[in-house]
Amino acid sequence: xxRLSRLTDYAVVLLSYMGxxxxxxxxxxxxxxxxxxxxxxxxxxxxxxxxxTGMISAQxxxxxxxxxxxxxxxxxxxxxxxxxDGPVNITDCSDGGLHKDCQLCGKCPMTIGWxxxxxxxxxxxxxxxxxxxxxxxxxxxxxxREARLAEGQ
Numbered sequence: 001x002x003r004l005s006r007l008t009d010y011a012v013v014l015l016s017y018m019g020x021x022x023x024x025x026x027x028x029x030x031x032x033x034x035x036x037x038x039x040x041x042x043x044x045x046x047x048x049x050x051x052x053t054g055m056i057s058a059q060x061x062x063x064x065x066x067x068x069x070x071x072x073x074x075x076x077x078x079x080x081x082x083x084x085d086g087p088v089n090i091t092d093c094s095d096g097g098l099h100k101d102c103q104l105c106g107k108c109p110m111t112i113g114w115x116x117x118x119x120x121x122x123x124x125x126x127x128x129x130x131x132x133x134x135x136x137x138x139x140x141x142x143x144x145r146e147a148r149l150a151e152g153q
Contacts, residue, residue, distance in 0.1 A: 002121075008084040010038055011046050012133055015080065018056070019072025019130050026065035046084075053083040077133060078125035088125060090118045 014032050033043040047066050051058045055075060056066050068075065081088055091114045 002090060004081060005085050007042075007046055007049070008081055010036075010042060011050060011080050011084050012077070012130070013038070014043065014046055015050070015055070015068070015072070015075065015130050016133055018066065018068050019075070020134065025067050026059060026063075027067065028065045032066075050080075050083060053079075055079065055083060072131040072134075073129050075130040076126050077128045077130065078122060080130070081125060088118070088122050090114055090121060 013036050017032060017035050018027050029043050029047055030040060032038075032047070033040045036043070047056065047058070050056045051066065054069060057069050058064070058066050078088060
């Protein structure tokens with residue numbers, strides 16, 4: 001199964017709030033935590049990692065905060081994934097390198113096939129922008145969501 005880390009998922013959520021049309025330029029980490037419903041330490045960790053990549057910038061001080069360095073339409077999903085989880089590779093050998101921990105390295109008949117699959121996935125992620133991932137619905141409050149789950153909805 002191909003699965004992104006939780007921090008990557010959270011990064012997309014936070015960046016989506018930051019990139020919404022008409023949103024404020026500077027976001028305090030506490031405002032993003034409140035808006036997203038994520039714990040403040042998690043928000044701080046994600047923002048710190050994203051700031052290292054240059055996708056967002058950080059301004060210190062009482063009037064400081066975080067902001068996108070480019071419009072959401074110019075930030076590609078693949079960039080967010082790679083900033084948080086590293087290179088997009090469906091298998092170790094799909095990156096073209098040698099992997100000595102694999103018993104089939106250098107003689108596996110699937111290497112070229114996995115590289116093709118990886119290229120298709122990467123191409124798709126390169127063609128989806130943060131703006132296209134826009135949050136369209138506000139999550140239910142926790143109690144309401146739990147009540148709906150208990151009712152089978």
